Amino acid sequence: MLSARFLLPRLPLTGRSLCSGVAAKHGKTPTTADVRNKLREIVGASTNWSDHQQAMADRASLSSMLARSQSDLPAKKMKDSRLEVHLPLGSEPQLREKYLTFHNTVRFGRILEDLDSLAVLISYSHTYNPALQRSPLSIVTALVDKIDMRQHIIYPDCDIKFTGHVSWVGKTSIEAKMHMSQFQDGAYAPILDATFVMVARDPQNKRAAFVNPLVAEGPEEEKLLQEGEANKLRRVELSTASLLKVAPTDEERKIVHSLFLNTLDSNTVSFRSRLLPPNSVWMEDAKLKGLEICHPQERNIFNRIFGGFLMRKAYELGWANACSYAGRRPTLVAVDDILFQKPVEIGSLLLLSSQVCYTQDQYIQVRVHSEVFDPLTRQHSTTNIFHYTFASEAEVPHIVPKTYGESMLYLDGKRHFNQTVHP
Numbered sequence: 308m309l310s311a312r313f314l315l316p317r318l319p320l321t322g323r324s325l326c327s328g329v330a331a332k333h334g335k336t337p338t339t340a341d342v343r344n345k346l347r348e349i350v351g352a353s354t355n356w357s358d359h360q361q362a363m364a365d366r367a368s369l370s371s372m373l374a375r376s377q378s379d380l381p382a383k384k385m386k387d388s389r390l391e392v393h394l395p396l397g398s399e400p401q402l403r404e405k406y407l408t409f410h411n412t413v414r415f416g417r418i419l420e421d422l423d424s425l426a427v428l429i430s431y432s433h434t435y436n437p438a439l440q441r442s443p444l445s446i447v448t449a450l451v452d453k454i455d456m457r458q459h460i461i462y463p464d465c466d467i468k469f470t471g472h473v474s475w476v477g478k479t480s481i482e483a484k485m486h487m488s489q490f491q492d493g494a495y496a497p498i499l500d501a502t503f504v505m506v507a508r509d510p511q512n513k514r515a516a517f518v519n520p521l522v523a524e525g526p527e528e529e530k531l532l533q534e535g536e537a538n539k540l541r542r543v544e545l546s547t548a549s550l551l552k553v554a555p556t557d558e559e560r561k562i563v564h565s566l567f568l569n570t571l572d573s574n575t576v577s578f579r580s581r582l583l584p585p586n587s588v589w590m591e592d593a594k595l596k597g598l599e600i601c602h603p604q605e606r607n608i609f610n611r612i613f614g615g616f617l618m619r620k621a622y623e624l625g626w627a628n629a630c631s632y633a634g635r636r637p638t639l640v641a642v643d644d645i646l647f648q649k650p651v652e653i654g655s656l657l658l659l660s661s662q663v664c665y666t667q668d669q670y671i672q673v674r675v676h677s678e679v680f681d682p683l684t685r686q687h688s689t690t691n692i693f694h695y696t697f698a699s700e701a702e703v704p705h706i707v708p709k710t711y712g713e714s715m716l717y718l719d720g721k722r723h724f725n726q727t728v729h730p
Contacts (some may be wrong), residue, residue, distance in 0.1 A: 314481040324553040332706055335472070335567035343424065343608075349431050349442045350608050369443035373509060373516050377478050380519040385472050388433040388483075392425055394467035397490060403463050413461040414624075415639055416619030418499075419488070423448055423615035426483045430712065433473040433481060434507065434518050443513040447607075448614040450504040451645035452538060453727070457497045458489075459638040459698075466490040467498075474502075475535020479515040481505045482535045501642075502538070512609055512650075545644075550715045560723075563714045570707060587705040588632070590713045595628035595664035601655045612651035617677060621645075621659060623694040625673040628661040629697040632671055632704075637697035641727035645693050655679040658687070665720030666706045670728060671697045684696050694723045 350366065396403050396413070406417045430446045454634045461467075471485030483503045488495035500702040523529040547553075555563065565633045583589060599620055609614040622642075629637040651657060658678050665672035677691035708714040 324552055334361040346424070346428060346431070346608050350445070357580070364409035366441075366443075366445075369441060369510040372443040374438060375517075377520055380517060382522045383433050383519045384522060384524055385474065385531070386524075387435075387473075388429050389472040390425065390429055390432060390470070391455050392421070392469040394469070396419065396462075397464050397466040400464070406462045407463050410636065411463060413463050414619075414623075415461070417620055418461070419616030419618040419622055420613070421469065421644075422454075422485055422487075422501050422503070423613070423618060425471055425485055426505055429473060429483045429485075430481045430505045430507070430518075433521070442517070443510050444516055445508045445510060445609050446481070446505050447508065447512065447609065447650070448503060448609075449506040450542070450647065451618070451642060452482070452502040452504055453644070454499055454642035455727075456499050456500045456639055456641060458499075459640075461498060462489060462491070470497055471501075473521060474531045475538070476518055476521040476711070477539065478517055479507050479509065481518055482538065484531070496723050514613075522722060542582075550719055555715075555718055558722075559718050563708075563718065566708060566714065566717070570709070581709065583707060584705070587707045588663075590662070590664065590706050590708045590716065593628070593632055595624060595631065595661045597624045597659040597661075599657040599659065601651055601657055603653050603654055606608070606653055612652065612653060612655070612657075614647060617651060617657075617691055618645065618693070620657075621675040621677060621691065622695065624659050624661045625675045625693065625695045626697070628663060629671045629673050629695070629699075632663050633697075633701075635699055635701070637699050640696040640698050643694045643696065643723050643727045645691065648689055649688065649690050650677055651677075656682060657690075662716060663706050664716040665724050666703050667724065669699045669702050670724065671699065671703055672724045673697060674720060674723075676718065694720075696724060696727045 319510045394402070394406075396406060406413050408414050426448065427446055431442060431444075434442065434444055434446070436442070466489070468488050468490070469485060470488075471483055473481055473507075474484040475482040481504070483505060485501045485503070487498045487501070489498050507518045508514060509516050521532065523532050554560075569584055570581045597620070601612045605612050605616045626637065626639070656679065658680050659675060660678075661673055662677045663671055664674045673695045675691075675693040675695070676689065677693070678689045679688050680687055706717070708717045
């Protein structure tokens with residue numbers, strides 16, 4: 308569980324900020340329960356399952372509070388959304404078990420959950436209106452743009468600190484930048500940097516809603532705004548160049564052909580006779596699958612499955628696949644481009660499929676595909692796609708595609724690898 312301290316510069320905790328009274332209520336630093344209770348309070352959600360359903364139905368009445376245009380909303384500054392959250396693994400040993408792996412390291416899937424919750428609270432801090440008791444906005448995660456690891460070891464017995472704030476906004480979207488550090492040798496050392504993209508929707512989470520514009524104070528914040536705009540343009544370009552929409556580049560076609568020629572049997576001189584090269588693994592043999600039944604316990608404040616839960620399950624499956632492929636424990640290098648295509652409803656059968664899709668030297672690129680399955684209609688619907696880059700202590704076997712579809716997965720994995728390891 309997290310303990311949290313919210314920093315709103317020049318605004319004391321007793322002021323009219325989003326987080327007013329959270330700490331004062333108990334006379335101590337807030338815990339994870341306090342943070343998530345605050346999120347429930349913001350939207351009027353309940354911890355009780357039946358009451359929660361009714362509370363979500365009652366939110367329809369808040370639609371009249373939505374702004375008709377972005378110009379109707381006051382501009383906010385980056386400091387208005389700045390938060391600091393502490394995870395006291397060192398000072399509160401009883402919290403460690405939730406975060407502990409059997410290797411005596413920290414479960415990164417739990418960190419993903421915490422980052423997701425923090426990004427939501429940061430976004431609500433930006434859109435906070437002191438005149439309203441409940442927010443009419445439904446703010447959800449649209450994309451994990453990137454998570455860069457600055458240190459690969461997270462110690463289970465040292466305190467962790469998360470900081471973050473809004474760094475860019477569109478008309479209905481919000482970019483939140485977060486940093487994680489850990490207390491070592493008398494100071495906090497950086498662990499990771501994360502960028503999440505959130506979207507605001509109406510009280511029933513059916514259509515887009517406007518968010519407050521963001522103004523920069525000083526050249527440093529102006530640079531962050533420019534980076535956010537560049538990130539948006541980059542995402543549009545990547546989507547336009549997707550291999551699901553356009554053919555591979557000339558260079559990529561040569562790579563695929565070279566891979567194909569490298570698997571031909573020189574004795575038969577036949578396109579159908581394929582041999583696996585030395586120190587290689589067919590892509591079809593580098594899969595790992597899982598199933599989750601989505602119970603109400605894993606719901607978010609909007610009565611859907613918590614995005615952090617999905618990220619944790621996908622990460623752990625991807626890590627297990629990389630571990631099996633390398634034959635040893637891998638370390639995480641980066642998380643890239645986690646796309647939330649549609650929400651996962653409570654009661655869904657969630658199918659997770661991880662695939663090693665690209666390798667280079669000691670690096671392993673893993674793609675995890677998430678879909679819901681309706682056993683009554685037999686329909687499959689993609690909900691999320693996750694991309695992880697892992698590193699092994701030694702060089703790993705080459706992954707080799709056999710079909711054209713696998714070759715596209717290979718190229719897509721190579722693109723993500725180049726963006727994260729060799730940007």
